[in-house]
Amino acid sequence: MSKLQESLTQGQFTITGEVGPPKGVDLHHCWQEEVSYIRNRVVAINVTDNQSSVMRISSVSICALLAKEGLEPILQITCRDRNRLAIQGDILGAYALGIRNILALTGDHNSAGDHPGSMPVFDLDSVSLLATLSALKGGKDLAGLDLEGAPADIFGGAIVTPGAEPIGMQIIKMERKIEAGAKFFQTQAIYDPKTFERFMNKASAFGVPVLCGIVIIKSPAMAKYMNSSVPGVFVPEAMIKPLSDTPKEDRWKVSLELMTTFIQEIKPMCQGLHIMAMGWEKYVPPMLDMCGM
Amino acid sequence: MVVNVPKPDNEILEMVKEYNSLFIVACGGCPVGCNSGGEAKVRELADFLGRSGKKVAGSTLIDFLCNKALVGTRLLANVGQLKKSQAVLVLSCGIGVQATGNMIDLPALPANDTLGSQGMQGLWPSTERCAGCGTCYLALTGGVCPITMCAKHLLNGMCGGQHDGKCEVEKTRDCGWYLIYTKLEELGKLDNLKKIPKLRDFRKVEVSDTERNTTRWALEKQDVYEARKPSAEAKEEKK
Numbered sequence: 098m099s100k101l102q103e104s105l106t107q108g109q110f111t112i113t114g115e116v117g118p119p120k121g122v123d124l125h126h127c128w129q130e131e132v133s134y135i136r137n138r139v140v141a142i143n144v145t146d147n148q149s150s151v152m153r154i155s156s157v158s159i160c161a162l163l164a165k166e167g168l169e170p171i172l173q174i175t176c177r178d179r180n181r182l183a184i185q186g187d188i189l190g191a192y193a194l195g196i197r198n199i200l201a202l203t204g205d206h207n208s209a210g211d212h213p214g215s216m217p218v219f220d221l222d223s224v225s226l227l228a229t230l231s232a233l234k235g236g237k238d239l240a241g242l243d244l245e246g247a248p249a250d251i252f253g254g255a256i257v258t259p260g261a262e263p264i265g266m267q268i269i270k271m272e273r274k275i276e277a278g279a280k281f282f283q284t285q286a287i288y289d290p291k292t293f294e295r296f297m298n299k300a301s302a303f304g305v306p307v308l309c310g311i312v313i314i315k316s317p318a319m320a321k322y323m324n325s326s327v328p329g330v331f332v333p334e335a336m337i338k339p340l341s342d343t344p345k346e347d348r349w350k351v352s353l354e355l356m357t358t359f360i361q362e363i364k365p366m367c368q369g370l371h372i373m374a375m376g377w378e379k380y381v382p383p384m385l386d387m388c389g390m
Numbered sequence: 391m392v393v394n395v396p397k398p399d400n401e402i403l404e405m406v407k408e409y410n411s412l413f414i415v416a417c418g419g420c421p422v423g424c425n426s427g428g429e430a431k432v433r434e435l436a437d438f439l440g441r442s443g444k445k446v447a448g449s450t451l452i453d454f455l456c457n458k459a460l461v462g463t464r465l466l467a468n469v470g471q472l473k474k475s476q477a478v479l480v481l482s483c484g485i486g487v488q489a490t491g492n493m494i495d496l497p498a499l500p501a502n503d504t505l506g507s508q509g510m511q512g513l514w515p516s517t518e519r520c521a522g523c524g525t526c527y528l529a530l531t532g533g534v535c536p537i538t539m540c541a542k543h544l545l546n547g548m549c550g551g552q553h554d555g556k557c558e559v560e561k562t563r564d565c566g567w568y569l570i571y572t573k574l575e576e577l578g579k580l581d582n583l584k585k586i587p588k589l590r591d592f593r594k595v596e597v598s599d600t601e602r603n604t605t606r607w608a609l610e611k612q613d614v615y616e617a618r619k620p621s622a623e624a625k626e627e628k629k
Contacts, residue, residue: 177542181589203549206541208559217542224546225588239589258550266571269583270547277588285550328553 099197100169101141102252105281105306111369112390113171113283113308114139114381118153124162132163134378138385141169141198143283143371147178150210157191164195171254172196175204180220181229181239188233192248199253200283201226201274224270224277227253231278254281257307259296260289261329268299275303283371286312286323288332290362297366306368311360313352313377313384317341349380357387364388392420392483392520393597394502396431403442405499405529406477411445413468413475415461415490415498417482418453426502427481435481435501447474455486458516462493472496484520484528484535491533492518497577498533500526505597524594530582532573539566545586547571 104111114135119127135142142163146156160170172191174184188199203223207215221229229239236247255274261267271282282300287293287310300307314320317340320332336355343351360370370390374381397405406412414432421427429451436446448471452464465472472478477497480487483504491498506522519538527536527545537543541559548567551558555568574580 203542203544205551206559208541219542219544220590220592222542222544222546222549228588256550261550261552262554263568263571263575265575265580266548266567269580273546273584326553328551328558 098250099141099252101171101198102280104140105368108368110364110390111306111308112139112385113141113143113369113371114378115143115145115371115373116159116378117145117148117375118156118159120151120153122154124154124159127159131374131378132168135372135374135381136168138382139372141171143171143173143200143373146173146175146202146204147210150177150205150207150212152210152212157187157194157196160191160196161194169198170196171198171200173200173202174226175202176219176221176223176226177204177207178215178218180218184221184226185229185233185238188230188251189244189248192251197250197252199230199251201230201253201255201279223255224273227255227274227277227279234278252280253278254283255279256285257282257296257300258285258329259287259300259309260285260292260331264296264299267296271300272303275305279305281305282307284308284310286310286327286330286373287363288314288330288336288359290359292331293363294366301366308369308371309360309363309367311356311370311372312375313356313372313380314340315352315377316345316348349377353380353384353387356384360384360388360390391423392485392504392522393424394421394426394483394504395424396426397501397503397526399438402435402438402479402501406439406444406479409444409476411447411475412439413447413472413478413496414449414501415455415465415478415480415482415486416449416451417455417480417486418451419456419482420454421482421502431481435479439479447471455480455482455489456516456518458489458493458518461486461489465490465493484522484526484538485518487526487528488518488520488533488535489516491528497529499529502526503594506595522595523590525587525591527586530586531570532577532579532582534566534569534573536566536570536586539564539569541566543590545590546588547583 116131144156144159156173160172163170201223207217230251230253233248234251236244257271317337320337323330323332339351416427416432432449439446450468455461479501480490480498481501487498487500503526504520504522505524521537523537541557552565552568557563557565574582
């Protein structure tokens with residue numbers, strides 16, 4: 098059983114973090130500026146897979162290096178770049194390298210990334226990828242053929258967007274993901290406790306742990322960008338104004354206070370947090386200190 | 391030529407399970423050419439439905455269903471029969487099914503599966519598209535095609551890129567899954583989302599040689615061949 102699975106099964110409030118692999122083989126920044134700040138504060142670390150359709154060093158390789166150091170990786174797999182043969186092979190390979198947790202995503206479309214002329218694969222999607230994990234766990238591949246050794250301890254999860262409209266579609270898809278084998282959920286960033294509550298009122302009925310997605314708002318510009326361009330994410334004016342009223346150099350303090358208030362409000366509603374620091378990894382420990390976590 | 395083949399009988403019956411009274415719309419174009427439509431097939435389908443305990447309120451053959459304006463004007467003559475029907479079975483490629491569905495208030499269900507055209511073909515261009523995936527999903531998706539309307543061709547619902555009903559790929563482009571969801575919600579059929587197969591079968595995209603050799607295609611080949619043969623007079627003159 099993975100540490101993540103153990104933590105969630107025991108009903109502990111579980112915190113996960115996230116790092117983005119670099120575009121190249123120099124891992125210095127990734128380790129010194131990202132992993133080092135969060136490694137002692139989270140149960141497991143997500144490693145993104147060609148995030149935003151931008152080519153980077155593979156997620157499997159970074160996960161394997163984390164595992165080698167005794168850290169707990171969560172391998173993110175998207176369906177944009179590989180077909181069902183390649184993905185199944187990667188899952189088995191990751192398992193052999195000590196990776197147990199997998200987060201299944203459909204993936205952003207190629208058109209927004211740095212290789213817009215590449216072939217969009219999408220042979221599988223988030224739901225069929227979860228079904229693939231379940232099949233492999235049970236010792237069979239997608240063609241129904243027997244495996245020589247099943248990756249029986251895979252712990253598969255998925256994502257959900259609490260602020261998405263129409264919310265009915267999110268809930269149906271969440272249910273479909275659970276039927277396909279999702280054992281935990283990490284959410285897209287959310288800032289409005291009321292919206293999160295509305296979502297959890299529906300989602301908690303499924304009995305699958307939900308880790309609330311936390312992206313620290315760094316500036317009013319970032320908030321405005323998220324509101325106009327990130328689907329299903331809404332930063333309320335009540336969070337933007339205090340940041341606008343604060344001089345640039347002191348903003349991080351206000352950011353952490355705002356996030357702490359939000360986290361304390363949503364804590365009783367969910368089973369943990371998924372913190373996507375996106376360059377602000379050094380602020381994760383003080384934020385968690387402020388939350389008493 | 392858009393090659394399409396009749397769906398298996400059991401699939402048709404499953405599709406019309408909840409309807410007692412049906413209307414048949416058939417395309418007089420490509421399906422006639424590849425022997426999957428036309429008068430004879432309409433009669434065959436009507437007989438089959440009758441034997442299976444369904445009432446066929448009427449039928450019509452229209453050249454060509456990809457011409458949506460024509461579909462609308464021609465169906466005006468059948469309003470009486472359509473009012474007595476709960477759904478329409480369409481003998482055509484996926485475009486004809488979508489075009490028919492977009493001109494009437496009844497569910498338009500595909501009686502045929504469309505095979506890959508593997509290239510450009512003569513079509514009346516409107517908003518409907520058919521990719522010839524070999525497995526027509528339109529009966530489950532409220533007549534909106536997930537393969538052509540979704541930029542990622544997803545089968546399991548909308549991705550995280552949907553924003554105000556639009557696609558992450560292009561801000562002006564409708565999200566196909568948003569259209570499917572709102573249509574099914576309107577029809578009270580959101581349960582359909584759980585019936586869609588999770589995986590695509592890409593073998594169906596490949597077309598066998600016999601399926602390509604349709605009657606009309608063979609005729610066209612023959613005409614071209616004969617036209618190119620030098621006439622007896624021309625041969626004489628050369629001498």
